[in-house]
Amino acid sequence: MARQFILPVILQIVFLSFTLSVKVCDNQFDYDNPFTTNCHDDPDGDASPKDIIDRWGISTQIEHTLYTPSGYQIYIIQAVPLDASSTAAPLVFAHGIGLNMRGFLSLQNSTLAYNALLQQKRQVFLLANRGTIFSTGTNNGLTMNDYNYWKFNFEDIALEELVLAINLAKQQTGRNPIHVGFSMGNTIGFVLCSLKPDYCTQNLAGIVALAPIAYMDNYIPSAYGWLSLFWPIAQPFAKMLWNGNMMPRNPQQTKMCLTNSITMMGCYVSKAVLFGFDYDGLNWPKLPIIWTNNQDSIGENVFTHFSQNINSARFARFDYKINNVAVYGTPTNPDYEVEKIPVKVALFTGKNDALATEKNAQKLWNKLPVGSRCSFTSVNSPTFAHDGFINNKNLYTLVVQPVLTTVSQMEQGICNP
Numbered sequence: 001m002a003r004q005f006i007l008p009v010i011l012q013i014v015f016l017s018f019t020l021s022v023k024v025c026d027n028q029f030d031y032d033n034p035f036t037t038n039c040h041d042d043p044d045g046d047a048s049p050k051d052i053i054d055r056w057g058i059s060t061q062i063e064h065t066l067y068t069p070s071g072y073q074i075y076i077i078q079a080v081p082l083d084a085s086s087t088a089a090p091l092v093f094a095h096g097i098g099l100n101m102r103g104f105l106s107l108q109n110s111t112l113a114y115n116a117l118l119q120q121k122r123q124v125f126l127l128a129n130r131g132t133i134f135s136t137g138t139n140n141g142l143t144m145n146d147y148n149y150w151k152f153n154f155e156d157i158a159l160e161e162l163v164l165a166i167n168l169a170k171q172q173t174g175r176n177p178i179h180v181g182f183s184m185g186n187t188i189g190f191v192l193c194s195l196k197p198d199y200c201t202q203n204l205a206g207i208v209a210l211a212p213i214a215y216m217d218n219y220i221p222s223a224y225g226w227l228s229l230f231w232p233i234a235q236p237f238a239k240m241l242w243n244g245n246m247m248p249r250n251p252q253q254t255k256m257c258l259t260n261s262i263t264m265m266g267c268y269v270s271k272a273v274l275f276g277f278d279y280d281g282l283n284w285p286k287l288p289i290i291w292t293n294n295q296d297s298i299g300e301n302v303f304t305h306f307s308q309n310i311n312s313a314r315f316a317r318f319d320y321k322i323n324n325v326a327v328y329g330t331p332t333n334p335d336y337e338v339e340k341i342p343v344k345v346a347l348f349t350g351k352n353d354a355l356a357t358e359k360n361a362q363k364l365w366n367k368l369p370v371g372s373r374c375s376f377t378s379v380n381s382p383t384f385a386h387d388g389f390i391n392n393k394n395l396y397t398l399v400v401q402p403v404l405t406t407v408s409q410m411e412q413g414i415c416n417p
């Protein structure tokens with residue numbers, strides 16, 4: 001009798017602990033108070049990008065499934081405002097490393113995507129890089145369990161899926177899009193336009209770089225700076241541990257982080273070591289959604305490529321070492337020639353961004369052709385960190401408003417260096 005009663009209860013507890021209804025609270029300490037009325041369930045918890053944007057009710061969504069030339073399935077979502085402008089340049093959003101496209105959506109009406117749709121009536125295209133949620137298939141026989149699936153670096157992402165997204169946006173709207181990239185999302189724009197300047201002249205209206213990542217070095221105040229030094233030694237162990245798919249989504253770990261305000265703080269600090277610490281910008285009511293939805297796999301070679309660049313203090317193509325001659329015809333891997341980027345570039349930097357430092361953004365800026373320099377904006381907050389560009393509690397005022405202004409100016413050819 002007792003067993004009949006206990007078993008369903010245990011099953012229910014186990015079952016409940018694996019569902020993904022996400023509790024969010026208004027303030028930090030509400031997460032510790034079981035009696036507060038400041039908490040509720042957020043429907044965005046693990047929702048698809050389409051469902052999230054559908055709920056906004058300001059656009060219609062078209063889903064595209066495309067394949068890159070090397071056989072990776074790529075998901076792109078196109079949002080068309082209800083009264084879309086026929087003249088405004090569309091925006092192509094590219095997400096960062098360790099993230100997926102939902103990073104651009106979690107803050108809802110504070111996001112750039114929402115306000116570009118609502119205020120500027122622009123079409124918005126969101127690209128999901130290979131290996132992230134919704135871009136997991138192939139037609140080349142590889143699966144995500146194969147080590148060879150993960151043998152791509154950020155140049156492959158630039159030349160394959162970013163080109164797919166730009167071509168799609170142009171074909172659907174008849175206008176050259178503006179590329180909006182966060183972190184690695186802008187790296188791939190710089191890579192593409194350095195290697196294929198003619199393609200960019202013909203197909204791209206500009207690049208908006210949120211937390212620009214091109215030049216880095218071991219002295220950046222991010223753990224990635226010194227982790228890179230050890231990466232050549234650690235890489236074989238990482239391969240054994242993850243088989244190319246580094247840091248895959250881990251709902252159990254996320255759940256542990258979300259136990260209470262102390263575990264949340266602990267998990268935030270472990271990320272701030274990489275990104276910069278910004279307590280004032282912490283978005284407590286959104287942290288559970290940010291962590292549940294936005295983290296995603298890192299491809300091993302993407303990580304290796306960045307580490308090579310950090311260790312060499314260069315912005316350069318993948319270093320194949322002994323095979324460089326076969327691949328590039330030179331013993332050293334070539335630099336990306338950012339001085340060839342032919343389109344307008346707007347940089348947005350955070351004063352406390354440990355990964356994309358202002359000093360390194362300045363280095364990039366100085367190498368860009370004078371005619372391509374559109375604007376260099378340091379976000380107006382002394383503690384603004386890397387992830388602030390998608391997560392900061394004051395995102396709308398600090399980022400969205402200035403970026404929307406810049407996008408309009410870029411489109412009209414008015415830029416303020």
Ligand SMILES: *[C@@H]1O[C@H](CO)[C@@H](O)[C@H](O)[C@H]1NC(C)=O
Nearest residue numbers: 108109110111115395396397
């Ligand atoms: C977002 O919506 C909330 C109400 O749901 C409102 O209080 C807030 O001002 C809005 N923010 C922006 C930037 O529109």
